[in-house]
Amino acid sequence: MSKHEVRVEVNGRQRSAHVEARYLLVHFLREQLRLTGTHVGCDTSNCGACTVLLDGDAVKSCTVLAVQADGSSIQTIEGVEGPFDGFSAVQEGFRQEHGLQCGYCTPGMIMAATCLLEQNPHPTDREVRVALEGNLCRCTGYEMIVRSVQWAAEHREPE
Template sequence: MSKVHVKMTINGRAVEALVEPRTLLIHFLREQVGLTGAHIGCDTSHCGACTVDLNAMSVKSCTLFAVQANGAEITTIEGMASPDGALHPLQEGFRQMHGLQCGYCTPGMIMRAHRLLKENPNPTEDEIRSGISGNLCRCTGYQNIVKSIQYAAATINGAPYQEAAE
């Protein structure tokens, strides 16, 4: 099978490669680029473990071919921390608010939450739950995931995090 030349920007870095036309973006990222943060969970777009940001949209990279991402700007979980290693507010939120258990869903959950907060900087709990509904946590840590996203939203907006009264 003949290979196709692709060029894209991943986490601010220009990447060029030859790929088979049927190579999924998740496999390209993990196997050819060496970015293994996005996980392969279901291969059917149901779990969201493979979520990345592509041209300012959340996408499940297990349902997109690498050739479809030609020319794209992609951010993966590896691109969320600042170059000096400081965690992104979402990463810090997941750490502070115990938003992860086994961690398998965490990269995709953070990437989806990243786009959610770009689209809605101050979401309600219901908006957060709706916004991450395409990403599954098998450990059922949703309450702390929601708190983690609320923490990040407050931090990004320059406000102290205040846990909602139950």
């Protein structure tokens, strides 16, 4: 099987690997780059656990081929940081408002919420729910997740 070189910037660092054309971005991140904070919940574009930022947009990385990401800039949960003891406002919001239990969905939720607040710093509850509608949580209940994002909206410093 022929392989293709993929060069991407991930969390500010240049990375590259040779992969088959059918190789998914989520597997590229997890298996080639060992960035296992990006989770696989379904592999069929339903759950959002694999959400990362691709050139600033939240995408489900199980719906993107690694070769499609060639030349892009990617941020994963490992690249999220901020002024709250090293955590971003979104991460701290999930801690303050109890927005997670098992944590399986959480990296994807945080990436989707981070994207939302970049584009809409003061969303309504409904806008938060719409932005996160592609992200499923089997534990916490969405009420606390919405509150977590609103906590972040109130406390984050615009960049």
